[in-house]
Every structure is written in structure tokens, then in C-alpha cells.
Amino acid sequence: MDYSFSLELIYLVASITYILGLKMLGHPETARRGNLIAASGMTLAILGTIFFYQGDVPTFIYLLIGVAILIGTISGWVVARRVKMTKMPELVSLFNGMGGASAALIGLIEFAHYTDHRLSILTILGGVIIGSISFSGSMIAWGKLNGTLAKPIRLPKYNLINNLVILGILVFAAYMVWSGSDSQLFLYLLFLAAIFYGVIFVLPIGGADMPVVISLLNSFTGLAAALSGFLYGNMVLLTGGILVGSAGTILTFAMCNAMNRSLVSVLFGGFGDKSSDSSEVTSDTFEGEIKKTTVSDVAILMNYSKRVIFVPGYGLAVAQAQHAIHELEELLVSRGVEVKYAIHPVAGRMPGHMNVLLAETNVEYSKLAEMEDVNPEFQNTDVVFVVGANDVVNPAAHNDKSSPIYGMPILEVENAKKVIVNKRSMKPGYAGIENELFYHPKTSMLFGDAKKVIQELISEIKGM
């Protein structure tokens, strides 16, 4: 058995682990094992690539590779282990950007070696463009999710400008391929232009849509990896890349579906953009006033209710109140109250965010109700306690055709007998729009940090 055959065999095994791993990630019971299987396949492929490489390689290069892997492993491990659960979404974006940058760098280096063949130039330029867009786009998404770039920034006519920029990039790249150019200057110009495009591509998109954008950029990076696999004729790069590219695309559409929006409107529509043609009905002029309530009133209300439903949102994650709310739930259950959590599929910053967060506290699965199942139950519910959620309970999605979230399925909490909304302030949610639920006669506002408020509720109820 010669060396190169063993390597091909390793690559084959690794490719199978990716497919198997992704498949298993789709089921709650097998998900964790699936992730580990894919990870071991990856380790195998990396080791195989290093140890079965044929050709004279000076020792110091092996050393350099070892050092680089060591640095990457330690920092990646530490960051991923240390980061808070609430920061997970932006971390995924960050790591995605790293992959994209890696793909772009590979293209930058290899360009000089493959200028004899137009198809190779095409492949390399494709990798550089897609990798760079994925890198800078992910960095912007990362900044948006951690709040540094909270507001969508839009230049006038940004759609037109963006499209002109990407068109320019494509035409320039096509010219380079066609003329068989080997100009390093052109290559770096293209690289910088693609970086720039990634920035202006993501900047105008609102924060609520970042999960979709990250998923899309994720499949971009997959494509960039596949292109370099194509270049090298490397099977594991090719299969891994294409697999993520296609799975990521489908996932992107699935996420859009969960929000009842089309990908086109996510990318070019501008979430929370009221300026254009819907300026007639400005949603921030609601009739009526908001009612404030106090912790002790809410405590009494909850303690003597039969059915209570919690609606968690990003505010719960930010306040790290997942353990507190679980304690409140157990306390109420011990008082004979029926308690459930209503989970909107896109509550939080990512689909499934709330499930992950609550699972951390060992909340029973059966208590987490999905939107379709729980919506008919609200009318028989005494108290709905909305904790740091906003857009996912905004009735404008049903009533207000001009609203940017019109058509998005929501939790119909306004059907319950009483709605308590806990927020830190009246600031609008991530979509940047007002919520008429807060002005609803059934609604009372309980302002304050979620964790603090819930802990106060707990001690109040305990005293009863």
C-alpha cells in the first residue's frame, strides 16, 4: 500500500464522517455524537495531509505548520470554551470569517503558481473573491451581533452601489481570466475590492437578520473551500466544501422560512427600514399609554393563576436570567401553577437560541412549547410573562401591512387574559420598530433587568 493511496483512503473516511456528522446533527439525540464524529474525521484528514505528504519539505516548514496549528488550537479552544452562552452567535460568525480569510490567503499565494491555465485562474480568483467577502462580511456581522455596530448603516442608493461594486468585481475578474493575467497588482486590487464589498454587503442589513446572513456567508466559505479543493484536486477539501456550501444554502432558506421572509427581502429589503414607501403609517404613534406594574403585583398575579406561560427573548440571554426563570418556574409549579415556555423559532439572536439557553438550566423538554402548538393555548392562559422578547410578540406582524415584520408568524400573547412584559426600557427591539402590544389594555410593563426582576419575584412569591 503506497503512501498516496493511504492518504486518499483517509480523505475518503473523513468525507464520510462529514456527511454522517451533518446528518446526525439534525437529530437532537445524535447531534453531539455527530459533531464529535465530524471532528475526529477532520483531525484524521489534517494529520494525514501532514504525514503522508510526498516531496522534500525542509524541517522548519513542518515546524512552522506545527506552531501555527498549536496557536490556532489553543486560542480557538480557549475562546470557544470561555465565551458566554449569549455570545455564541457572534462566535460562529467570527470563526466563519477566519475560514473565509484562510481561503482568500490560499488564493493570494497560489495565484503565482497557476497562471498557465485559465480555469485555474478562474478557480483561484473565485476563491479569493468569495473567501474575502465571507471574511469581511462575517466580521461586520460579528460587530453587529456584539453591539458595536448595532444600527444598520445605509448609504443613499446602497442597493445600486452594492450591485455596481459586485458587478465591477466580477467583470474585472472575468477580464483577468480571459486575458490570462498574472499581475499581482490586479490580484490584490481584486482582493481589496472583495473585502470592501463584504463590508457594504452586510452593513445595511439589520441585526435581526444576522443569523440568515451568517448562514449564507457560512455556505460561501464552504464554496471557497471547495474551489481550493478543485484547484488541488484534493477530494476531502472538495467534498467538505461542497457539502457545507449546499447544506448551508438550504439552511439559509430554512431560516428565512422560519421568519416567513424571502432571502431577497433579507438581503436587499432592509429590515426595519421605514423610510422608503411606508412612511405614511409611522408605527411609533400609538394611541393610549403604557401601564407600569410592580413586582409585588405580578407576584400575586402569578401565584394565584392557574396557567402561566413564559415568553423568553434575547433580554433573558443578556441578563443571564435563564437559571432565575427556571427557579421561578419550579416555584410556581410547587404552588400548583401550570407553567410553560413558549419558544418562538427565531427568539434571541439565532434560531434555537432560547432552547440552547434554557437547556443549560435543565428545563424539562416537555415544558418548552413550539410556536404552532402554544398559540391556541394563549386564550386559556391567565398570565403571559414576556421576558426580554419584543419583535416575536409584536401584533404588527398580523395587523400592520406597512410594518417591516408584516407576515412573520408571532406568538399571539395578546389572546391571554393578562400580559406582563419585562424589559429594561421602552427601547424598540432588534427590528427597530415600536410594539403596540405594550400599549394594549391587557398589558402591564414591568421594567428592570430580567435577572433582578425575576429574583425579586421569586422572593416575593416565597413570602406568600
Next chain:
Amino acid sequence: MTELIDFIANNLQMVYIIILMIFVGVEIIGHVPAVLHTPLMSGANAIHGVIIIGAILVMLGAEPENKIALALGFVAVILGTLNVVGGFVVTDRMLEMFKKKK
């Protein structure tokens, strides 16, 4: 055009793999509950870290005196490793919380 046809003819195997993998990817993701979208995205994110193999190949194939290529390759390997290790560890942490309890 002939260039393209030549290429396809010479690399038929890769063309097959690309097409089949696209379908595999689509099939795998169909009907996944929304709860698992985030871990799945994170897992897929880790898998495209396979780009690290490209980065390693760049370094292994670089001429020892080509300092720029080595430096860029070095950075590419670090970034690729970050993608792989960070991606898998984050996914595992997310899924750790889905552990079954009864």
C-alpha cells in the same frame, strides 16, 4: 469553451463528486427542527474549516526562500485551525446543553 470541455473530460470524477455532494447536502438538511438550526450551522461552520488542509498544502509546497508565501501560509493555517477547533468546540458546547435528562 474547448478548454472547459477538455477539463470536464479530464476531471470527470471531480465533476461527479461535486454534483452528488450538492444533492447530499440538500438531503441532509431537509426537515431539521428549527431548534437545531443554530448547532447545525455551527457544525457546518466547523466542517468548512477543512480549508486548513489547503493552507497546509500551500506551506508544504512553498519554496523555502519564498518568505511572503510562508508568512501568508502561516497565517492561513492559524486561521483555518481557529475555524476548525473553535467551530467544533462551540458546537459541542451548544449541544452539551441538549443532553437528555429523565
